[in-house]
Amino acid sequence: MKLILTGHDYRYAVEQSLLAFFPTERPVYEGEDVSQAAVALTLEGDCAAASTELAVNGRTARGAFQTRLPERADEYERERLKQRAVKLSFFAAARSLTGVTPAWGALTGIRPAKLAAGLLEEGLTPQEADRVLRDTYFVSQRRRRLCLECAQAGLEAKRELDPKEISLYVGIPFCPTRCAYCSFVSNSVERSFHLVEPYLEALLKEVESAGALVKDLGLRVRSVYMGGGTPTTLTAEQLDRLLGRLGEAFDLSGAVEYTVEAGRPDTIDAPKLAVLRKNGVDRVSVNPQTMEDAVLAAIGRRHSGEDICKAMELVDRAGFPHVNMDLIAGLPEDTPQGFRRTLDRVLAFGTDNITVHTLSLKKGSRITLEGSRIPTEAEVAEMLDYADPALRREGFAPYYLYRQKYMSGSFENVGWCRSGGTGWYNIYIMEELHTILSLGAGGSTKLVDPEKNRIERVFNMKYPLEYVQRPEKIAANQRAFREFYAARG
Ligand code: SF4
Structure with a gap:
């Protein structure tokens, strides 16, 4: 699939999202391809807005996601939020086009439990963290349970x-x-x-x-x-x-x-x-x-x-x-x-x-x-x-x-x-x-x-x-x- 990135260079994030929905596709950045994803990111004030236009086998779909970049957020956190917006916009477009929700939803990283552990460390209860995994990332019930149990084991080890x-x-x-x-x-x-x-x-x-x-x-x-x-x-x-x-x-x-x-x-x-x-x-x-x-x-x-x-x-x-x-x-x-x-x-x-x-x-x-x-x-x-x-x-x-x-x-x-x-x-x-x-x-x-x-x-x-x-x-x-x-x- 040809990937056209505008306003960012989050190749890895987009490629991971691509593989979650289209495992046989390989990303290309040059030339033409029958399938295409145009993934754009714009920044305005403290807002990051991402949009994805997908075209696969003659069908098209669009997804968008906006997030606020808090003033107190450091550079690392701002990057994370921008990448998340890009992934979630791709996810919305791909889900609408395929009608499929992958088991891990929009979560593409190598370590899902790290995200859950971070939520628990911020003071969220396991139930609240579960809701974030469900409502923001569309993770299936079984994977949310796995993720939270592993996060809790990790926090116990850390202590x-x-x-x-x-x-x-x-x-x-x-x-x-x-x-x-x-x-x-x-x-x-x-x-x-x-x-x-x-x-x-x-x-x-x-x-x-x-x-x-x-x-x-x-x-x-x-x-x-x-x-x-x-x-x-x-x-x-x-x-x-x-x-x-x-x-x-x-x-x-x-x-x-x-x-x-x-x-x-x-x-x-x-x-x-x-x-x-x-x-x-x-x-x-x-x-x-x-x-x-x-x-x-x-x-x-x-x-x-x-x-x-x-x-x-x-x-x-x-x-x-x-x-x-x-x-x-x-x-x-x-x-x-x-x-x-x-x-x-x-x-x-x-x-x-x-x-x-x-x-x-x-x-x-x-x-x-x-x-x-x-x-x-x-x-x-x-x-x-x-x-x-x-x-x-x-x-x-x-x-x-x-x-x-x-x-x-x-x-x-x-x-x-x-x-x-x-x-x-x-x-x-x-x-x-x-x-x-x-x-x-x-x-x-x-x-x-x-x-x-x-x-x-x-x-x-x-x-x-x-x-x-x-x-x-x-x-x-x-x-x-x-x-x-x-x-x-
Ligand atoms: S490292 Fe593991 S997978 Fe690789 S050859 Fe050895 S036993 Fe097989």
């Missing part, structure tokens, strides 16, 4: 944080094979086995220098998350070396949570799990994504649903206090019936965390290129409509949620837990509550100053080889980390 606390992320960007939908920086070990050991050696050095830095700045580690990739692609001996070094370099005695992703069942064995337990890991995440063999094959996994059951027996025997399992709604070749069977089987494992993702197909994912059969938006909606009440019936409540670009149906990813099973790191990172120091390749350190509402990101080297070859980047990132805390005081 317990100390400004001197940070979390640690450790990236292991290797997997046994690459999943078809993968958009992470992950190398299959089949192709990059030779890099694992040099990568680990470089990482051990970074662990040491980062530990000294954190100590020097008087910071304390509140949670640790090792992800990737699949950390359990490493051998038991390699894991022991890494976790041992982490324990020596950082004081983890005050950490409320230590998670390691044991994502792929084909990487799990008893010696590795014993190493994790010995080193203080109290939460693992096993991510089958589906229990259906045909779907596992379609996404490039070389294991069966039965292998997942065997891996879960080992995890159970190892005695982790908390276990998460990740599922994805909307995988190629899956059906609502298949997803239902998967969720029922996963519920039977009795874990205290289940995360339900919706498939997001970013550019470059193999499936996008190969054109496998992807479930329709209505089928994905059916899967999620089954998951929500089924999880609640089993005693789960949602505690964090986020959305991504190019998600099926523009839906959401939701972390669910039983009482006492909250995965704190997930809330800290999603709600941007405190600094996450990221070690290894592929990640980024997020520096957060909650008092000044300031967030900075420092990117690590993307790929294992450049991470190994460019240690000076680690040193530069650590300098940026130190400077941020020096400025914060």
Whole structure:
């Protein structure tokens, strides 16, 4: 669809609105296109007025939205209000043209719970915040409930944080094979086995220098998350070396949570799990994504649903206090019936965390290129409509949620837990509550100053080889980390 923006350059806001209604359309700014959206913004005094003229397949519709820009609002708030006016005008036009109201209404951001948390912090009751989500943003009843529950979990987590606390992320960007939908920086070990050991050696050095830095700045580690990739692609001996070094370099005695992703069942064995337990890991995440063999094959996994059951027996025997399992709604070749069977089987494992993702197909994912059969938006909606009440019936409540670009149906990813099973790191990172120091390749350190509402990101080297070859980047990132805390005081 051709986008014509006048009086503003809120491309991202308009593109997000476009995807919510027309997921197969891609924005273009040059040339001609059969569909077109002209989105204008005018400012007069303290008023911002946005209008959208939509033309799709010979049909047209118009939407408008006006808002006041309060004098006391700072530049950040004024920008937010102007973008909101633009999105709401697009929403009004698209809704009138299609007759459809998306599940998330006019809410397009990645973190819907952040908006709800802001409303609650302003002093609104949950009922009042619910009305804002309904009347201003047209969010469906089920999503409003999700949003408010996650916002409340986020505020609870925020109340317990100390400004001197940070979390640690450790990236292991290797997997046994690459999943078809993968958009992470992950190398299959089949192709990059030779890099694992040099990568680990470089990482051990970074662990040491980062530990000294954190100590020097008087910071304390509140949670640790090792992800990737699949950390359990490493051998038991390699894991022991890494976790041992982490324990020596950082004081983890005050950490409320230590998670390691044991994502792929084909990487799990008893010696590795014993190493994790010995080193203080109290939460693992096993991510089958589906229990259906045909779907596992379609996404490039070389294991069966039965292998997942065997891996879960080992995890159970190892005695982790908390276990998460990740599922994805909307995988190629899956059906609502298949997803239902998967969720029922996963519920039977009795874990205290289940995360339900919706498939997001970013550019470059193999499936996008190969054109496998992807479930329709209505089928994905059916899967999620089954998951929500089924999880609640089993005693789960949602505690964090986020959305991504190019998600099926523009839906959401939701972390669910039983009482006492909250995965704190997930809330800290999603709600941007405190600094996450990221070690290894592929990640980024997020520096957060909650008092000044300031967030900075420092990117690590993307790929294992450049991470190994460019240690000076680690040193530069650590300098940026130190400077941020020096400025914060
Ligand atoms: S397990 Fe995760 S990180 Fe690894 S290839 Fe599959 S999707 Fe990518």
